[in-house]
Amino acid sequence: xxxxxxxxxxxxxxxxxxxxxxxxxxxxxxxxxxxxxxxxxxxxxxxxxxxxxxxxxxxxxxxxxxxxxxxxxxxxxxxxxxxxxxxxxxxxxxxxxxxxxxxxxxxxxxxxxxxxxxxxxxxxxxxxxxxxxxxxxxxxxxxxxxxxxxxxxxxxxxxxxxxxxxxxxxxxxxxxxxxxxxxxxxxxxxxxxxxxxxxxxxxxxxxxxxxxxxxxxxxxxxxxxxxxxxxxxxxxxxxxxxxxxxxxxxxxxxxxxxxxxxxxxxxxxxxxxxxxxxxxxxxxxxxxxxxxxxxxxxxxxxxxx
Numbered sequence: 001x002x003x004x005x006x007x008x009x010x011x012x013x014x015x016x017x018x019x020x021x022x023x024x025x026x027x028x029x030x031x032x033x034x035x036x037x038x039x040x041x042x043x044x045x046x047x048x049x050x051x052x053x054x055x056x057x058x059x060x061x062x063x064x065x066x067x068x069x070x071x072x073x074x075x076x077x078x079x080x081x082x083x084x085x086x087x088x089x090x091x092x093x094x095x096x097x098x099x100x101x102x103x104x105x106x107x108x109x110x111x112x113x114x115x116x117x118x119x120x121x122x123x124x125x126x127x128x129x130x131x132x133x134x135x136x137x138x139x140x141x142x143x144x145x146x147x148x149x150x151x152x153x154x155x156x157x158x159x160x161x162x163x164x165x166x167x168x169x170x171x172x173x174x175x176x177x178x179x180x181x182x183x184x185x186x187x188x189x190x191x192x193x194x195x196x197x198x199x200x201x202x203x204x205x206x207x208x209x210x211x212x213x214x215x216x217x218x219x220x221x222x223x224x225x226x227x228x229x230x231x232x233x234x235x236x237x238x239x240x241x242x243x244x245x246x247x248x249x250x251x252x253x254x255x256x257x258x259x260x261x262x263x264x265x266x267x268x269x270x271x272x273x274x275x276x277x278x279x280x281x282x283x284x285x286x287x288x289x290x291x292x293x294x295x296x297x298x299x300x301x302x303x304x305x
Contacts, residue, residue, distance in 0.1 A: 004231035004242070004293040005091045010099040013067035018129040024065055027072035033058040034066075035076050035083075036104045038112035042083030043105060047090065049097040062111065064130030066103050075104040075130075077111060087235060087285035098288075106234030107131075110143045113236065117141065148238045149209045150197035152294040153222065155249040155265060160298060162193035162271070163218060163255075163263035191261065193274060195291045197240075206241045214245070218263050219254025222247050228297075231290045240290045244298075268302040271295060 017023050033053040035044040044051045053059075053076075061078035086105045089098065107130065114133055117124055122135030133141040153161040168191040198213035200206055207225060214222055224246040231240045253263055266274070275295050286292060 004229055004240075004290045005288040006098060006102050006233070006290075007229060007231045008095045008099045008102075010096040011067040011073055011103070012069075013103075014069060015131075017069075018065060018131050024129055027065070027069075028063070028074065029055050031055060031072045031074045032068075033074045033076055034100055034104050035059060035061075035078050035080060036086070036108045037080035037083055038077055038105075038108035040080060040083065041086045041105075041109075042080040043086055043089070043101055044080055045084040045089065045097075045101065049090075049093045050101060062126060062130065064104075064107050064111075064126075066100060066107075073100055075108065077108055089288065090284055091288045102232050102234050106145075106232065106237055107143060109234060109236035114141055114144075144237055145232075146238050147200040147206065147241060148197060148233070149200060149206050149213065149241050149243060150195050150290055150294070151210050151214065151222075151225070151243040151245050152195050152291075152298060153214065153245045153247050154298065156223075156246045158302060159249065159265040159267055160271060160295075161196075161218065161220075161247065161249075161263060161265050163196055164191045164193045164261045166259060166261050168192045168194075168261070192286070193262070193264075193266070195294060197291070199238075200241075207243075210243050210245065214247075217256045217260050219256075220247050220251040228294065229290070231293070233290070235285070242290045242294055244294065268299055272299055275299075 017027070031054070033055070034050050035053060035058065036042065058076050059078040061076045064075045066073040066075055089101045111126070111130070115124060116122065117135040117138045118141065120135055120138040122137065124133035124135055124141060126132070127134055131143065196214050196217055198209065200209040210225060211222060214220060222245045226244050228242040228244055230242065233240045249265055255263055275292060276299065
């Protein structure tokens with residue numbers, strides 16, 4: 001796999017059309033329309049892909065022009081109590097459906113979150129085909145994307161370091177230095193272990209964020225750091241910047257107790273049992289994640305050695 005599942009560019013956004021009300025009116029009449037419910041975080045779809053409406057069948061609701069000309073593609077925000085949860089979009093969907101879904105879910109989250117102007121407190125109204133929000137005073141508000149980093153750390157040989165976040169079911173551990181190298185493989189059954197990740201802070205480069213997050217969460221230094229790829233993550237509005245790194249496995253792990261329940265070095269067989277052999281029971285959000293992309297690529301490298 002050359003790119004993460006959601007790093008797809010299948011619909012030209014044609015931003016120049018966003019301010020052309022006449023063009024947008026004509027485009028609506030021949031559009032493919034996807035319906036999503038930002039309040040319930042749902043989208044109208046099934047196991048096979050998105051359900052598209054036309055102008056005559058789409059429900060009423062705020063519209064956003066997503067892109068395309070033949071046909072144009074719009075999103076409508078409406079109630080979907082029985083819709084597919086946004087995190088259940090499938091890696092097996094056609095790339096175009098994935099691209100449209102990610103854009104619709106992401107812009108929908110923004111509309112649901114930004115209802116009042118951050119400096120004047122005025123109610124906001126949409127303009128520019130849903131890509132700007134404005135009040136009577138103050139500058140327009142534009143869609144927000146939060147950069148986040150994620151890194152898969154290897155030991156320079158045949159193991160990777162994975163951590164279990166507290167929210168994935170691990171029990172809190174005391175904030176003392178510990179070394180989990182050689183821990184029982186049964187620890188893979190106590191919850192999901194994944195890559196180290198975190199948000200980029202103001203005034204910080206992405207690379208600096210990787211080093212900081214690793215030091216904070218597991219207490220080690222990295223010897224090598226390489227950028228791999230990026231992927232949008234519309235839950236609610238992140239851009240994941242993926243990295244590979246190498247670290248000396250003799251370093252003692254010092255876990256950040258409020259964030260990390262456990263961490264250890266895993267062999268390829270252990271990682272495969274945890275991430276690949278359990279695919280049928282793995283949530284879609286995990287299967288489309290950039291963490292899985294990094295792990296699967298590493299497993300392919302290990303299999304080719």
